[in-house]
Structures are given as structure tokens and as C-alpha cells.
Amino acid sequence: MDTKNSAAEGPELAEPYLREVLGTAGLAVEYVRAEGNTLYRRGEDGGEIPVADFAGGYGSVLLGHNHPDLVACARELLDAGTPVHAQFSRHPYANRLAAELNRIVHRELGSTEPYFAIFANTGAEAVEAAVKHAELDRVLRIAALREELERSADRARAAVAAGEAELPARVRTRFGIPTGAGTAAALAELTARLTAENTARLNRPPLFLALEGGFHGKLGLSVQLTHNAAYRTPFQALAAQARFVPRDRPEVLKEIHAQERGVVHALEVTDGHVDVMEREFPVFCAFLVEPIQGEGGIRVLGAEFAEAIQQFCAETDVPLIVDEIQSGMGRTGTLLASAQTGLVGDYYTLAKTLGGGLAKTSVMLVREARYRREFEIVHSSTFAKDSFSCTIALKVLELLEADGGAGYRRAVERGAALRAVLESVRADFPEVVKEVRGKGLMLGLEFHDQSGSASESVRSLAVSGLFGYFLAGHLLHVHGVRTFPTASAVETLRFEPSVQVSDEEIAQLEAGLRDVCRLLRDGDGTRLAGAVAG
Structure with a gap:
């Protein structure tokens, strides 16, 4: 040719x-x-x-x-007939790559918590994998909350049936339950109202947080997390929406949380009374941050703002996705540019230099505390985790280290x-x-x-x-x-x-x-x- x-x-x-x-x-x-x-x-x-x-x-x-070292590695792999397409089988080379990434990440973060790896082909695909995983985690947390609300209602009904609890007038008045109704009937009406209200609230679509000027890809979901309206607006009906946070204005985070937080009502039995308590549920799917905004004008995330983001995510239990697609892989002197600011992500996305300019590969890393193993079944990628790209990526890390x-x-x-x-x-x-x-x-x-x-x-x-x-x-x-x-x-x-x-x-x-x-x-x-x- x-x-x-x-x-x-x-x-x-x-x-x-x-x-x-x-x-x-x-x-x-x-x-x-x-x-x-x-x-x-x-x-x-x-x-x-x-x-x-x-x-x-x-x-x-x-x-x-x-x-030359990467080209030699590629030639050796191709000459040996390495299996590029051996999907749905054991991939020891992918496991070695994940282990080496973990070793370096642990060194840079000063942590020992494992990060599980989901491989992909492009940066945008890695971002989509992180967002999908975060949404699966949110959905499963909401499912657990639904079950907990049902158990609380069952306990309240049982306490009332046993004559161990009453429905106070203040609760009836608060929710418009007739004061003349019997306790069991009043509780049944209250439970029905709360169940319908909670169901509607828990079915609310997820909301994402991202920074103004950020760029996270142009695929169907990732484009909605990219701030540039020219890329995003034509496709805004296709995916969940984001609230964009102005750079270096941490006070806006509390404002957004106050405006968007989700609350459901749970029945609780205390001292012989059935009460209604508020429970916050996860509305925010994830907060996406680039340590250095590439497409947004090469803007570095300041240490103070990074600390404010970290604190906000910890206090509100919002997963933090650190997008290192462009800034990572050693370009700023560390594998993770974010490590220099002290920012610690629940998720990391890496790509570009991971493939050494030869292989088309990317990876999403998710820390053990957030990991959902079910994701491995509901998400896959035809060209990910193959011998060629993983071995090239291992060689890249070897050259950097x-x-x-x-x-x-x-x-x-x-x-x-x-x-x-x-x-x-x-x-x-x-x-x-x-x-x-x-x-x-x-x-x-x-x-x-x-x-x-x-x-x-x-x-x-x-x-x-x-x-x-x-x-x-x-x-x-x-x-x-x-x-x-x-x-x-x-x-x-x-x-x-x-x-x-x-x-x-x-x-x-x-x-x-x-x-x-x-x-x-x-x-x-x-x-x-x-x-x-x-």
C-alpha cells in the first residue's frame, strides 16, 4: 500500500x-x-x-x-500473532496493566485502596463508562432506599396494629389527614400519600455537576457534560442534564445543592408515636472535573477550589470523576495531574498517551468503595482490553517509570x-x-x-x-x-x-x-x- x-x-x-x-x-x-x-x-x-x-x-x-521501543513492542506482538479479538475470555495482560496503574496511583495518592479498571478505546468512552457506573451506583442506592422506606412503613403499621404507637395530631395536621379517622385508617392514608410522593421524587432523572469551560467528549451522554453550548445544545434532549459550576466560585456549590437536593419522607416509630422524617436521596449522579481544562483554554484547577470540590463531594456523597484524558499520563510530571492539587477521585479516566500514539485505548478506574461488580455485565466494549493495546500501555508506563x-x-x-x-x-x-x-x-x-x-x-x-x-x-x-x-x-x-x-x-x-x-x-x-x- x-x-x-x-x-x-x-x-x-x-x-x-x-x-x-x-x-x-x-x-x-x-x-x-x-x-x-x-x-x-x-x-x-x-x-x-x-x-x-x-x-x-x-x-x-x-x-x-x-x-522506537513502542514500535518494536508492536511489531513483536503482531509477529507473534497476539490475539486482538479474544473477547469474553481471561485477559492477564489487562490485569497486569490494572495492577501497574494501581501501583502508580497509590504512590501518587498515598493510598492503598484498590481501583478497579474498566477498559475502553477513547477518552469519551471512558468518561461514558464512568458516568454509567456512577448512575448504576445511584440507581442501586435508590433501590436500597426504597426497600428501607417500605420496611419502615411495615414497622409503623405493625406498631399501630399492636397498639404500641399512635399517629399524633401534629402529623395528621401536617399532611392533611382527618383527625377523626382511626389510627390504622389514618396511617394507611398517610402511607399511601407518602409512597406516591416518594415514588415520584425517586424517579427524578439524575443531575450532573461539571465546571464551566469543561470538555468531557462529544458522545451522546458526555457531550451533555461538555460546557460548550455549540456542541451540547443540539443533543440536549438525548441525555440527562448538567449544572455547570463557575470556576473558582465554591460558594455556588452550596447554592446548587440547596436548589436541587432531593428529599423523601420515611415513617419512624419513636416513644409510642409514628413520626415522619426527611431522608435525602442521591439526585446528583457525579461531579466531573478536569485538573487542567484542555479544550476550555488550558485552565488549571486551583488548589483551593479543588479542596472545596473535594469537601462538597464528601459532605453530599456525590461521586467525583476526575477527567485526566488530556492532563494525565505524565504530561504535567505525574501520572495524575490532579495528584499535585491533592484532589482524590472516586473515578479517574485516562487515555491518549496511554496508547503511546499507536494503540487506541483508554481506561476508567473506580475505587473499591464505589465499585459495583454488576457493571461488568451491563457494560462492554468490543475493542477494549485486548492483548495489543494493553501490552503497549504497559510499555508506555515502563518508559515513564x-x-x-x-x-x-x-x-x-x-x-x-x-x-x-x-x-x-x-x-x-x-x-x-x-x-x-x-x-x-x-x-x-x-x-x-x-x-x-x-x-x-x-x-x-x-x-x-x-x-x-x-x-x-x-x-x-x-x-x-x-x-x-x-x-x-x-x-x-x-x-x-x-x-x-x-x-x-x-x-x-x-x-x-x-x-x-x-x-x-x-x-x-x-x-x-x-x-x-x-
Whole structure:
């Protein structure tokens, strides 16, 4: 098969509109080879043009494209005829991977509680698995509560029948039960009313909590947990809804809980009286949090807000799902970026670099105290937990952990070098660059809103909805640098290169960013768009 010249003839049938949008911004180029931190595209003369990759597969290639050790591992597996499709059988390689993930997670969290693993293929699928598991847990807790309410009613009826309890006037008045009715009849009417009311309340759909600016996928359920309304609104009728919490405003958590909390009534016999007590039931299915929001503009969750979220979840018994799809796997210097803030999740989702840039794999981890074994029967994935992807993932962890965690340290060191350059650009162009954000090798550079620019050409780019994409197109064609804006904040360019990114590539990026800043400062939007068109 010729992978060097794969231009297809005929009409564009593979997402033609997206191809058109990419073409508008100059990003519809084909890459024909990849190694290390470099992608290669084909020039008009047929030769290869190297491109420094700062997009990094949206965080999927922390170790670099086609890492030789991972490629060798993949070849060995395929040459040995490893069973990729042996579903519904024993998978010792998956168990080894789960054990190694647990070993590292325990080290980073300072805990020994096991986390059970459910494997998947993509980040969004891992998020959906976590949410489905959390909902199964909620449903089972509600079922247990229903049974408890029935037992309480039975005890009250038995106490009244035995002449051991009365229904006080204050309870009758509170619920509109005639005072002249006999105790047994009055209790029967009260029980019927409470049962109907409790049933209606317990059948209430689940509610999710997520942060403003968060991104958790675009599948049927996960898209409803993604804050960007453009992704979410067209499909809002398909799934349960979320309340989005403003960043760094912990006081809103108590307000939401007060507004949305669910209460049922339980009959209790105390000192010869039948009373009605309130019992709170789980309305909130889960709280989803990214330690660093990727698509929301590379925004780091602050330690104080993380602590407030942790406390809220503990006090209200709301499961915490920590979405480490983009921030995890060593990109910030630890397997879990959230471990650096002290945040401890009931669930974790990991993907992207877990597959080393070769395997399509992800995992949902759920701690033992929350785990429901029934989930393993009602949830499955055809391409998950196979020998190939699990063994590649084990090799990824081995590479990160080698030499006392040299891979993590490399991410921190390279991230610091890259951040120093971004901060230098910001300092020299304060009228153009607003802020540098992020950790390790997950960094963002936000530009000031240019919609009020004195330059018509710059204003045109700013209001196009593709501002960051035009900047990325200029960087690609003029400076040989590949990056993208964050999807829900197009004024922010993302930088998620591999640990193999060199000083020369960082300098190459710096030159490109300084050129972009000069053009924006000077109001030369025509040259920005012109480079893309060229």
C-alpha cells in the first residue's frame, strides 16, 4: 500500500465540510510520516517538509511519534500473532496493566485502596463508562432506599396494629389527614400519600455537576457534560442534564445543592408515636472535573477550589470523576495531574498517551468503595482490553517509570523551557498576548480579543470564529510549526509537544509566535491570511 502519496481522486466523502473549514485556515495538509516530535508533509516537489509538532495529537504522543521501543513492542506482538479479538475470555495482560496503574496511583495518592479498571478505546468512552457506573451506583442506592422506606412503613403499621404507637395530631395536621379517622385508617392514608410522593421524587432523572469551560467528549451522554453550548445544545434532549459550576466560585456549590437536593419522607416509630422524617436521596449522579481544562483554554484547577470540590463531594456523597484524558499520563510530571492539587477521585479516566500514539485505548478506574461488580455485565466494549493495546500501555508506563521516573522529570523540564519562551513572548507583546497558562507540557497562550482592532484585516480574522486557526495556519506554512487553538476558546493556542521536543524546535516556535505577534500588533491581518492562502 502506498502511504506516501494517498491523495484520493473524486469527490470528498470523508467529512467534506471539515475539510473545507481546515482549508480556509490553511490546515488541510496531509502528513505522510512521523517520528519523535516531527511530522512530515509532502511538498509540491514531492519532497518531505518537516513540521515541529506542538499539537502532539491533542496530548496523545507524550513520548513522541512512533517511539522506537513502542514500535518494536508492536511489531513483536503482531509477529507473534497476539490475539486482538479474544473477547469474553481471561485477559492477564489487562490485569497486569490494572495492577501497574494501581501501583502508580497509590504512590501518587498515598493510598492503598484498590481501583478497579474498566477498559475502553477513547477518552469519551471512558468518561461514558464512568458516568454509567456512577448512575448504576445511584440507581442501586435508590433501590436500597426504597426497600428501607417500605420496611419502615411495615414497622409503623405493625406498631399501630399492636397498639404500641399512635399517629399524633401534629402529623395528621401536617399532611392533611382527618383527625377523626382511626389510627390504622389514618396511617394507611398517610402511607399511601407518602409512597406516591416518594415514588415520584425517586424517579427524578439524575443531575450532573461539571465546571464551566469543561470538555468531557462529544458522545451522546458526555457531550451533555461538555460546557460548550455549540456542541451540547443540539443533543440536549438525548441525555440527562448538567449544572455547570463557575470556576473558582465554591460558594455556588452550596447554592446548587440547596436548589436541587432531593428529599423523601420515611415513617419512624419513636416513644409510642409514628413520626415522619426527611431522608435525602442521591439526585446528583457525579461531579466531573478536569485538573487542567484542555479544550476550555488550558485552565488549571486551583488548589483551593479543588479542596472545596473535594469537601462538597464528601459532605453530599456525590461521586467525583476526575477527567485526566488530556492532563494525565505524565504530561504535567505525574501520572495524575490532579495528584499535585491533592484532589482524590472516586473515578479517574485516562487515555491518549496511554496508547503511546499507536494503540487506541483508554481506561476508567473506580475505587473499591464505589465499585459495583454488576457493571461488568451491563457494560462492554468490543475493542477494549485486548492483548495489543494493553501490552503497549504497559510499555508506555515502563518508559515513564524508567530510571526513577525520568519520563516525568523530562516533561517538567521541557515544560519549563517551553513556558519560559511563552512568558518571554508575552512580556515583549503585552498588547497582543493576554496570558500564559498550564503545567508541564500542557500549556496555552491566550491572545487579547482583536475584534476591536483598528485594522480591518485583523478584525476580520477575529470575528471569523477561526481566529486561532488562522494563526495556526500561518505558523504551519511560514514557520513549519504545528499547533491549534483550544476548541472552546479559539483565542488560546495550545502547546502539547512530546518530551522529545528540542531547544531548536522551541526556538522555532518562538520565532513563529513573535512573527504572529508583530503582525497582530502592526495590524497586518492580510499577511497572516495571505500566508495561509499561499
